[in-house]
Amino acid sequence: MANQKCKGCRDLLAEDMAKFRQIEGVFRECCSRWGYQEIRTPTLEYLHLFTSAGTLTPERLNRVYSFLDWDGWSGERVVLRPDGTIPTARLYVDNLGQQKLARLYYVENIFSFEEKEEQSRERWQCGAELIGSSQPLADAGLIMLGWQVLQGLKLSDIQVCLSHAGLLRALVAELGLEPGQQDELIGHLLEGDFKALTELKPGKPGLERALSLLLELRGRSHGFLKNMRVVLAPSLPGLLPSLDNFLNVTEMLTTLGCRYSIDIASGKGFEYYTGVMFQFQVGDCFVGGGGRYDSLLPLVGGGLQPASGLALYMDQLMRLIERAPVSEQRVLLRTEGDPSKVTKACFELAERLHQAGYLAQLDLGDTETNYDWVVLIRAASPNYILRRTGRRKSWKLASVGEVIRMVREQCS
Amino acid sequence: MKFALPKGRLMAATARLLEAAGLGLADFKENSRSYRLTSQRFPGLSAKVFQEKDIPVQVSLGHYDLGICGSDWVTELLVRYPDMALERVLDLGYGQGSLYAVASPDSGLSRIDDLRADGRAWRIVSEYPNLAESLALKLRLRRFKVFPVWGAVEAYLPECADLALVTGNTRQIADYGLVPLYPMAPTAACLVANRNSWECKDMGELLSALASVSAPIEDDSVPGSAVVRTIVSVPTAPSLVRLALPDGHQKKPTAELLAKAGFAIPGYTETTGAGIDLTGVMIKVIRPQDMPLQVANGNFDLAITGQDWLRDHLCRFPASPVKEILELGFGRVRIVAVVVQEWPADDLAGLRRYLSQAGLPWLRVASEYTNIADKFARDNHLSPYRVVPTWGASEAFLPEDADLLVENTQTGQTLAQHKLKIIDTLFTSSACLIGSNRMPSEPAQAARMEAIIQTLRQTLS
Numbered sequence: 031m032a033n034q035k036c037k038g039c040r041d042l043l044a045e046d047m048a049k050f051r052q053i054e055g056v057f058r059e060c061c062s063r064w065g066y067q068e069i070r071t072p073t074l075e076y077l078h079l080f081t082s083a084g085t086l087t088p089e090r091l092n093r094v095y096s097f098l099d100w101d102g103w104s105g106e107r108v109v110l111r112p113d114g115t116i117p118t119a120r121l122y123v124d125n126l127g128q129q130k131l132a133r134l135y136y137v138e139n140i141f142s143f144e145e146k147e148e149q150s151r152e153r154w155q156c157g158a159e160l161i162g163s164s165q166p167l168a169d170a171g172l173i174m175l176g177w178q179v180l181q182g183l184k185l186s187d188i189q190v191c192l193s194h195a196g197l198l199r200a201l202v203a204e205l206g207l208e209p210g211q212q213d214e215l216i217g218h219l220l221e222g223d224f225k226a227l228t229e230l231k232p233g234k235p236g237l238e239r240a241l242s243l244l245l246e247l248r249g250r251s252h253g254f255l256k257n258m259r260v261v262l263a264p265s266l267p268g269l270l271p272s273l274d275n276f277l278n279v280t281e282m283l284t285t286l287g288c289r290y291s292i293d294i295a296s297g298k299g300f301e302y303y304t305g306v307m308f309q310f311q312v313g314d315c316f317v318g319g320g321g322r323y324d325s326l327l328p329l330v331g332g333g334l335q336p337a338s339g340l341a342l343y344m345d346q347l348m349r350l351i352e353r354a355p356v357s358e359q360r361v362l363l364r365t366e367g368d369p370s371k372v373t374k375a376c377f378e379l380a381e382r383l384h385q386a387g388y389l390a391q392l393d394l395g396d397t398e399t400n401y402d403w404v405v406l407i408r409a410a411s412p413n414y415i416l417r418r419t420g421r422r423k424s425w426k427l428a429s430v431g432e433v434i435r436m437v438r439e440q441c442s
Numbered sequence: 443m444k445f446a447l448p449k450g451r452l453m454a455a456t457a458r459l460l461e462a463a464g465l466g467l468a469d470f471k472e473n474s475r476s477y478r479l480t481s482q483r484f485p486g487l488s489a490k491v492f493q494e495k496d497i498p499v500q501v502s503l504g505h506y507d508l509g510i511c512g513s514d515w516v517t518e519l520l521v522r523y524p525d526m527a528l529e530r531v532l533d534l535g536y537g538q539g540s541l542y543a544v545a546s547p548d549s550g551l552s553r554i555d556d557l558r559a560d561g562r563a564w565r566i567v568s569e570y571p572n573l574a575e576s577l578a579l580k581l582r583l584r585r586f587k588v589f590p591v592w593g594a595v596e597a598y599l600p601e602c603a604d605l606a607l608v609t610g611n612t613r614q615i616a617d618y619g620l621v622p623l624y625p626m627a628p629t630a631a632c633l634v635a636n637r638n639s640w641e642c643k644d645m646g647e648l649l650s651a652l653a654s655v656s657a658p659i660e661d662d663s664v665p666g667s668a669v670v671r672t673i674v675s676v677p678t679a680p681s682l683v684r685l686a687l688p689d690g691h692q693k694k695p696t697a698e699l700l701a702k703a704g705f706a707i708p709g710y711t712e713t714t715g716a717g718i719d720l721t722g723v724m725i726k727v728i729r730p731q732d733m734p735l736q737v738a739n740g741n742f743d744l745a746i747t748g749q750d751w752l753r754d755h756l757c758r759f760p761a762s763p764v765k766e767i768l769e770l771g772f773g774r775v776r777i778v779a780v781v782v783q784e785w786p787a788d789d790l791a792g793l794r795r796y797l798s799q800a801g802l803p804w805l806r807v808a809s810e811y812t813n814i815a816d817k818f819a820r821d822n823h824l825s826p827y828r829v830v831p832t833w834g835a836s837e838a839f840l841p842e843d844a845d846l847l848v849e850n851t852q853t854g855q856t857l858a859q860h861k862l863k864i865i866d867t868l869f870t871s872s873a874c875l876i877g878s879n880r881m882p883s884e885p886a887q888a889a890r891m892e893a894i895i896q897t898l899r900q901t902l903s
Contacts, residue, residue: 078563078584078585078586081578081579081582081583081584081585081586082582082584083582083584088579088580088582091579092576092579098758100758100759100760100761101759101761101762102759103735103738103739103755103759103762104587104738104739105565105587105588105589105739106587107587107588145525210555210558213582
């Protein structure tokens with residue numbers, strides 16, 4: 031029987047990994063320039079980190095990989111990390127709690143059960159978390175960071191879609207539901223299911239109109255939110271703090287030249303979101319998202335600390351980007367004659383070529399056309415015969431230095 | 443067409459239903475040793491008898507087209523695996539009752555929402571671990587621990603658990619001195635079908651026969667749990683010694699040993715009059731399968747179980763603090779690996795040879811001892827294999843639903859009657875007293891434990 035990989039798991043081949051590293055490289059570079067520092071959280075975390083109301087919804091918790099550890103006789107379950115933000119919040123509380131401001135980034139895999147075999151149960155994401163600032167500038171900065179990474183990957187047709195979890199919560203609060211029902215409804219909304227909300231027939235004057243305005247209309251500038259504010263303020267003052275916060279962020283994005291759309295009903299996100307939420311799209315493909323989560327840190331044992339974050343989805347991005355052309359010259363090293371006399375020379379040449387920035391490889395039956403150069407290393411003089419792949423002309427050379435010089439001259 | 447039928451609480455009522463429907467499955471009755479049945483009326487119909495809990499799994503896997511079991515076990519499976527190919531197609535009208543989340547009156551809980559308000563780590567004990575976890579998630583409990591057990595659920599309240607899932611009705615539960623907090627699932631018997639069979643096979647004749655039974659089926663099923671099992675209960679004190687005694691097959695020899703040692707435990711030993719002073723000892727009767735985990739968790743200090751269940755626990759949790767203190771000698775069985783007699787293998791080497799030629803996609807290893815079976819298959823390089831957990835009546839699984847069985851046997855006669863043969867003996871097991879590596883913190887507790895151990899040791903010597 032052939033070995034088979036687990037359902038919903040994916041092998042990353044060399045081509046995939048080249049793209050993976052390319053995304054990772056651009057992401058790291060952008061984050062580092064903005065002062066973010068790299069971290070990595072463990073793959074295993076305790077389940078209870080994710081079970082509080084305000085962390086993950088029951089729908090998401092039903093899809094986590096949880097199990098008893100080898101020493102789990104106490105019944106304490108562990109999970110394969112189902113999310114990047116909550117473990118980062120835990121890491122901050124455990125290790126960096128004294129630091130008022132933390133800019134952290136990571137490249138990590140997350141695990142979630144998916145029923146369909148073609149859906150991946152292990153997904154990679156690039157995440158950035160900004161802990162300690164409640165300023166709209168922090169939200170705008172994160173959105174621009176994501177935008178910058180996508181541009182750095184040379185993607186076009188990038189769109190940002192904005193919503194606001196605080197606004198959704200304020201809207202649900204106006205419905206006067208029981209706390210349990212309220213949590214359940216917010217859970218549905220954050221799973222992208224707005225059916226339950228649109229089907230509600232609120233008795234409160236103005237609320238039905240507000241629901242229709244907020245959920246059915248789309249905006250393309252902060253003017254949209256200003257218009258909403260004017261209309262909704264008299265009857266629903268409870269929405270104003272969130273609307274004003276939303277306005278502040280969108281005004282900044284407008285100033286920064288970021289093109290965005292506002293769609294309250296696009297508010298798919300995590301239960302821990304409390305403020306602005308955003309999604310990045312390239313064409314029709316969702317490639318990332320994020321939002322503000324000011325209430326999460328107390329739920330994982332920390333103090334009240336504002337925070338926001340973003341994640342870019344590696345798997346989707348790997349499908350969209352073009353692999354960067356390989357710029358380095360590739361040299362195939364072939365020996366001729368008594369191995370005891372030429373092997374050492376071959377390795378010396380390889381080392382010098384590596385130091386000079388070339389990719390040099392021993393010929394173990396490789397296909398010559400995969401290389402730019404072939405060097406024949408001989409015991410007898412001339413010790414090195416250099417040839418461009420596919421060409422007849424060759425150079426007879428006496429030393430390693432001459433080989434490197436010739437390759438360099440021919441490439442320049 | 444294949445039909446999975448239940449042992450246990452639903453067996454008598456199901457037998458009456460099948461008889462009324464004229465299915466001609468005459469051997470389906472209590473105390474019958476026959477697990478495989480054929481119908482005199484429907485030549486294409488065969489049936490097999492399982493523990494109720496196994497039936498939804500077997501039907502959803504497509505091993506059986508139809509099955510009868512309690513709705514509670516269907517819900518238990520589907521709450522965790524909602525896309526399993528299992529459909530409830532007919533309510534059968536007997537086995538009525540509900541599975542309730544219950545608490546002890548001492549807990550101070552009166553409504554299920556009281557749990558939300560408290561951030562403590564809630565301990566939920568249940569034979570239905572999937573439903574227990576789903577309840578905890580639904581309630582958004584910040585911390586919770588689910589202890590899956592084989593039975594005697596109510597015995598754990600309130601000292602060893604905060605919440606238990608118990609079958610019965612609200613009056614019965616109140617009679618047991620427990621507080622019903624939340625109805626989890628009905629327990630009534632239902633007919634279940636494999637979705638693919640339902641979509642593709644014509645089962646009309648059999649379904650008509652079952653549906654034609656108009657008279658109500660006499661319902662003598664009793665709830666699976668809700669028997670008060672706390673025998674001696676004293677207020678919790680640091681010096682209290684908590685002793686777990688087994689129910690089931692091990693009860694009689696355990697009671698005899700305790701009586702011989704001079705213990706008089708009302709409702710357990712038949713001894714009358716005063717025995718050894720048991721002041722400061724809390725005794726509960728629970729399933730031997732559950733004892734090692736309970737001792738590991740510190741819920742009990744001492745327990746009388748089988749070496750087989752201790753070994754199963756240690757295979758799952760190698761660093762567990764549970765240890766054997768005393769071999770008690772009774773209840774001696776061999777834990778063996780078993781295949782059908784037709785297989786050309788008499789030992790493990792022969793099995794490996796056969797497997798390399800047989801072209802099985804994987805070896806299906808059925809056992810109640812899932813952790814021992816898993817380790818056995820792993821250590822003996824029987825890959826690829828899958829462990830099929832069973833809840834009893836395991837010999838019925840071979841050959842249709844499993845290839846190899848890890849089972850206990852005293853004489854091997856029952857295995858031979860089912861045309862099975864032993865190819866390896868894993869170890870011999872007898873009853874034993876277990877405890878924890880952790881030293882008791884209270885000298886009075888340590889002295890009480892030592893007194894019990896020494897009394898039993900002297901009785902055995």
